Amino acid sequence: MIQVKNLTKSYGKLKVLEDIHFEIEKGGIYAILGPNGSGKTTFLKILLGMVIPGSGEIHYNGEDILKSHEYRKHIGYLPQIARFPDNLTVKEIIHMIADVREIDSLPEPLIALFGLDSFLDKKLGTLSGGTRQKVNIVLTFMFDSPVIVLDEPTAGLDPVSLIKLKSLINEEKEKGKIILITSHIMSLVEELADEVFFLLEGSIYFQGTIDALRRKTAASNLEHAIAKILEP
Numbered sequence: 621m622i623q624v625k626n627l628t629k630s631y632g633k634l635k636v637l638e639d640i641h642f643e644i645e646k647g648g649i650y651a652i653l654g655p656n657g658s659g660k661t662t663f664l665k666i667l668l669g670m671v672i673p674g675s676g677e678i679h680y681n682g683e684d685i686l687k688s689h690e691y692r693k694h695i696g697y698l699p700q701i702a703r704f705p706d707n708l709t710v711k712e713i714i715h716m717i718a719d720v721r722e723i724d725s726l727p728e729p730l731i732a733l734f735g736l737d738s739f740l741d742k743k744l745g746t747l748s749g750g751t752r753q754k755v756n757i758v759l760t761f762m763f764d765s766p767v768i769v770l771d772e773p774t775a776g777l778d779p780v781s782l783i784k785l786k787s788l789i790n791e792e793k794e795k796g797k798i799i800l801i802t803s804h805i806m807s808l809v810e811e812l813a814d815e816v817f818f819l820l821e822g823s824i825y826f827q828g829t830i831d832a833l834r835r836k837t838a839a840s841n842l843e844h845a846i847a848k849i850l851e852p
């Protein structure tokens with residue numbers, strides 16, 4: 621489904637990704653992990669066509685995505701920091717994004733799930749951080765995309781909304797979708813992820829299940845496994 625070969629990316633002299641190989645063959649939840657600045661967002665943005673790699677190949681269902689932009693229609697994206705004009709209302713932004721992707725109805729069940737009905741006429745600039753994130757989640761999940769990319773999706777969410785987000789992610793997985801997620805919250809990754817990719821110093825240091833990573837590092841849980849990898 622997704623194949624990445626020999627991927628590199630530098631920003632000026634800073635080498636962020638070096639010779640990344642990556643393969644996802646079936647639906648599931650895949651966590652991209654790594655310390656701050658290890659290139660997780662850069663990697664996801666390359667997959668999304670938002671950042672051009674230095675070299676390498678990326679195939680989605682056999683198609684070279686660096687040569688075609690069509691595949692972007694298949695991807696839902698929740699950015700780490702979503703920037704929308706503050707003077708738009710929640711309803712306006714939802715309509716705007718729906719128009720771009722050519723769907724005609726508002727995603728009522730998602731709006732209700734995150735308790736956003738009473739915020740529909742409020743301007744984005746007046747919302748709290750957590751409420752803005754709920755709007756971003758609705759904007760991401762309102763399309764039936766086979767690939768969903770979530771960059772730090774839990775930022776600012778209260779526990780009730782977090783539970784709702786986790787079930788939403790699991791429901792999408794049950795439909796056979798690929799969900800790529802980055803998070804620094806290891807308990808969340810442990811709960812959700814089928815496989816992890818751990819980026820370190822430009823390469824994938826580890827790819828496999830959380831159990832395999834725990835065994836490799838002889839650690840009791842994922843947080844300790846990561847700490848062991850990173851300790852000097």
Ligand SMILES: Nc1ncnc2c1ncn2[C@@H]1O[C@H](COP(=O)(O)OP(=O)(O)OP(=O)(O)O)[C@@H](O)[C@H]1O
Pocket residue numbers: 631634636654655656657658659660661662663
């Ligand atoms: N547009 C850019 N121009 C220059 N350098 C950049 C740019 N985007 C990212 N970088 C640098 O590339 C490196 C990787 O950044 P990236 O955001 O991909 O890391 P990350 O693993 O997602 O980090 P975090 O866990 O902090 O979100 C960092 O050193 C960052 O400063």
